[in-house]
Amino acid sequence: MPDRVGHDDQTGGAVKERSREKTKEPTLYSVVLLNDDYTPMQFVVDVLETLFLKSPAEAYRIMMQVHLGGRGVAGIYPWEVAETKVDTLTSQAREAGHPLQATIEDA
Ligand code: TYC
Numbered sequence: 001m002p003d004r005v006g007h008d009d010q011t012g013g014a015v016k017e018r019s020r021e022k023t024k025e026p027t028l029y030s031v032v033l034l035n036d037d038y039t040p041m042q043f044v045v046d047v048l049e050t051l052f053l054k055s056p057a058e059a060y061r062i063m064m065q066v067h068l069g070g071r072g073v074a075g076i077y078p079w080e081v082a083e084t085k086v087d088t089l090t091s092q093a094r095e096a097g098h099p100l101q102a103t104i105e106d107a
Pocket of ligand 1: 066
């Protein structure tokens, strides 16, 4: 029979610690910006600042890395966040008439 304070779960009233599942880190994915010949450098810097929350200096560094090397990591996120970032980036780029593209890769 349960005691008067409701400890009927055989724990003697102890509070269960978080399980391994509850504290497991999410799998992370990189959002990778790709170079093209037409998207203005300032548009890429703006997107890195406003959507990927980079500082102006870091945004410029990443933009130049993509411009010179073909690709660069804009940010690292759980899957659904990465997907939303790419969707938003693509919408903003198309709206502005730019061909900017990004892909998602295992981080
Ligand atoms: N290569 C572009 C230009 O010369 C600039 C650019 C940088 C485009 C990064 C896309 O992801 C990119 N205007």
